[in-house]
Amino acid sequence: MAIKDYIRERFFPHIWCPGCGHGTVMNSLLRAIESLGMSKNEIVMVSGIGCSSRISGYVDFHTLHTIHGRALAFATGVKLSRPELNLIVPMGDGDALAIGGNHFIHAARRNIDITAIVMNNRIYGMTGGQFSPLSGYGTMATTAPYSNIDHAFDTVELAIAAGATFVARSTSYHVKQLSKILRDAILHEGFSVVEVLSQCPTYFGRKNRLGSAVDMMEQYKNDTTPIGSKAKKENPDLIERGIFVQKEMPEYCVEYDKIIEKAMKGN
Amino acid sequence: MKENIKFVQGNEACVEGALYAGLEFFAGYPITPSTEIAELLSYRLPQKGCRFIQMEDEIASMSAIIGASLTGHKVMTATSGPGFSLMQEALGYAVMAEIPCVIVNVQRGGPSTGIPTHVSQGDVNQARWGTHGDHAIVTLTASNHQDVFAMTVEGFNIAETYRTPVILLFDEVIGHMRERLVVPVEGEIPLVQRLRTAVNEGVDYHPYLPREDGRLPMSDFGDVHRYNVTGLFHDMWGFPSDNPQVVHDLIRHLVDKINNNVNQITNFKSYYLDDAESVLISYGSSARSALHVVELLRPRGERIGLLELQTLWPFPDQLVRRTCEHAKHVIVVEMNMGQVLQEVRRVVDQPRKVFLANRIDGVFITPRDIRNIMRLVQGKGV
């Protein structure tokens, strides 16, 4: 199938601003799914609220556009009640890690087979540029007019600490890597987290004088490096890209099947 | 046959009713006085190949059951005041997206953490208006374990029939009290199953287009029809829309599908109402004390009767108005500051003849409490 077979063409052009990285994340995700040859009926996409969450309206899967921060909890219900389905949960940085932070760590802890994508633009795009838990110290936002004193989470470290069994990071610039990582994340049996640095030129870019979408992508190119690279040793400020964790652990639904077996035997 | 007779807590009667109704998925978070429901279901559900999950909070629990309902399963969660407060946003989502699901609230005293191990009926209005925006909601209650069972089954039936969340508003006394329950044999109470679309693969399916009879056939996530579910106002395919006509029609539909069926949704019991001059109106555990008063005073020649409401929302306006028509006075017996009282006053012809017999101190209202207030109302002094 071609990429366009996976989208709801009638809703295009989409609502995202010119140069918004979220469109590129969708592009890479669709390519990952296409390369796996998955049927549209076996995929459920669950999203919350935010610019990022609007992705679910554009893809031709079973789509569940829920409430702010709770996508992983809805997805947990879908997955556990019908484990053969493939769950993909794209979230904004605020959606996933502020209001949804608790669901994020608990889904990771359970190792339920869901692919979580954090579309990190370091800002609340949908509500117009307030700081998020990933904005970071010293950034500017409409609610941090004197500069932000909140420190940022490191999504990767947080996911690893919470027990996610697949953890990766890429950017909207590194699309070949991104597609490959998303593919691996979908194939992974367990909770997978893919953080994607995704530019919001409209708010984060403008507020922090980072230039155009193109300029912001140049920064992704220059400010990131493959995991464990020589460059990282020389310049610790570089952000690492790649797969940080990929390990096998008992998956939640599989474990629950064992509970059912036990219960039915009358143990 | 003996196996069908149990001596149980109300919470267990609710579990039995849910399983009888075909519950397949439960998500919850422990909270007194509802916790036994989660505990029992964690044991019982896997025995029938079904699933239980303890979520990280009540927001997640409510969210998870909505997800599981969309894969075609009968779902439930159970909680009490603080947890019910947390569920409100997702409950509104279930209203908007028309998701069949059952939410049990075993009431305790509030606000806030309140008085966890004591009884209250303070969440009646929260059940009605807890979530934001105009909407209709179904809320059922019961005063004894046989009825807890029956109303739980009824709750699932209504949820499936109208594609709506249904709230079962029990209370601490009912939840924890033990009494006899006879579990009906299979088939004794009719069950409404999920109505699934007959539309074939490849043919346009409208998840949000009501049939002529008002019902909306569903398609399970994972099956051949792919559609969108959202909490935004949406068209008949489930896609977001801000078209004023679409918005207007949807909110009308959401309200009308419940309010136009008040008669079908109304459950109640009446005791000695035919010639009653004093009408007691009550529900849940307080209806037990009210019934006690009626049965005490009838043999003494007092023309007193009881209307026991089992459907609190949509409020049965006509039933209450008719029942109170010829009454000299109406006394609403409840354990809050007059939440159903307000409704009764709203619907009767002479609101001034409606009085409140209540308790708000976490202590179960007794027949004596009710009689004391009745004597005042009847001008007999205490």
Next chain:
Amino acid sequence: MGKLKLKEHVITREWCKGCGICVHFCPKQVLELDDQDKVFAARREDCICCELCELRCPDLAIEIETEQGSE
């Protein structure tokens, strides 16, 4: 069997928002924005079919259509 060669840059003009990502990152400077800020292939003969424009486009507005080149 020959190498894949360019058949066409398929551009959905109505979807293109003129962000310039494809133009900037094209390794061969094949693409440009027209006076309406829509992308077009100004130097199609230079295209090496790397598809980076297609992969990065946030709007799914550009596709590289290839065909089998003759030996």
